[in-house]
Amino acid sequence: MQYSGLNEALKQGVTGSGKRPLGMIFCEDQTEVNTTARHLMQLGFSPVLLFMPPHLTLSPDVAERTARIDFEPHHPGAVQRAVSRVAAAAPRRWMHYCYNAEFLFYPFCETRSVGEMLAFHTEERRDAMLTYVVDLYAGDLKHAPDAVSLDDAWLDRSGYYALARSDAPRGGAPKERQLDFFGGLRWRYEEHVPPERRKIDRIALFRAKRGLVLREDHTFSDEEYNTYACPWHNNLTAALASFRTAKALKRNPGSSHDIASFRWHNSARFEWHSRQLLDLGLMEPGQWF
Template identity: 55%
Template sequence: MHYPSLAALTADAARALSSGPVCLILIEDAVAVDQTIRHHAALGFGCVIAFCDPAIALLDDVPLHRVDHDVTRPEALQEIVNTVSAAARGAWIFTCYNAEFLFFPFGEDRSVREMLTFVTEERRDSVMTHVIDLYARDLTAHPDAVDLDDAWFDGAGYFATPRLDPVGEPLDRQVEVFGGLRWRFEDHVPPARRRLDRVGFFRAAKGVVMGPDRRFSDPEYNTYACPWHHSVTAAICSFRAAKALRRNPGSRDAIAGFHWPKSVRFTWQAQQLLDLGMMEPGQWF
């Protein structure tokens, strides 16, 4: 279904958003669009919605909704998330951009619906995800830093710091995660975009909204685990930072390459990320 606006989508919410979980893909450019859509459609989402400029061509052999929307505006993600969640209360919602790929524990054998069923049984309303910056090894052959056949990521250099409240006290079970390209080349990345932690999944609920910093108004949504034990976390493997560093004239001229001794070739398998501690199954076995 093609919707000319976000308002048109929500006006048809009873039909468009009736089958969850819902996957929202914000398409900023024409890079890896088909691969992003196919990857997420195969994970078991009940509904895939692509938001993009009308000029961008999308697949016609994969079931999805298309919404004409300018996703390049700074407030686009917040606007889309809050509008869709208000129209789809109770639904699980996942968000990503093109050239980003979701991986979750045991994803080779289980569906995203199975994972969220378990999370719901644990009385959780969100799943913390960590962004893994992907990049091409050869920037001469791949000047936009995107190479799906030979993708790499940093196997070390990640760290987390406690998230603090306005008076400087640590918030319960909330951290801010750093690393990857945004850490190694932080001089070229605005402070607000250096974090790797992201609430990838959340359950739409009345009064719960996403703020400008991608955190939610309900503090529990921003936690990485239950109070009593570790919870499921997931990973979003993303070329987005690499694309931005190559697109910006200042960083493009200053960075000769992204590959370094701690680079690891990406196998496109969830088990690799589990083995490296990039995500965890919690109590899900």
């Protein structure tokens, strides 16, 4: 199904009446659009909404199983407004948002559906899940000049850190159970990344409600949504394996010529398996075993 815009899509009930988690993909270009959509459908998201400019294309199998919405993701604030509007249209529904060439992983995702995982998370009285954006990059930029290669994907196995998130209204005091996380390509090539875009944390899984607003820094207006755990114990976290930063660094004329290879002594080949991300500490199983 294709819609001329989000207004028409919401009017026609694009979110559906089911209880399965809803997925949103914001397509900035053609890179791995179909692969990203298939990945979410395989995890158990339904429906999957594709927000994309009219000139981009979909394979027939993906077009048949998803809802396409004409959209310009590069407009300032467009993604945040769209996520907030979809959240208001389907309150209490679990949702996920990402960009094309980003792939969601959570503990044991190879054998357990996203619905099972979120049911457990809900039982722990959590309405959101912290997600780390883990940068992926092609190992050989001569063969993959756009830095995207599913067959030759690499990631950083170290270099990640967290800083206390300050609360301006409270004189800069640290916010409770909130941290700013850094690492990956945004850390190694920070001279090419604006300071406000260097964080790698995102609340990519959340339970929708009316009045909930996604902010420019990928946090929500409800501060409890931005916490990494409840007050009593550690909770589940997830990861987004993402080519988005590598792709941008190679396409940006200001940084492209400075990068002959993204690989360094702490690079490791990405195994496309949740166990690797768990072993590297890039997501947590919490109390879910």
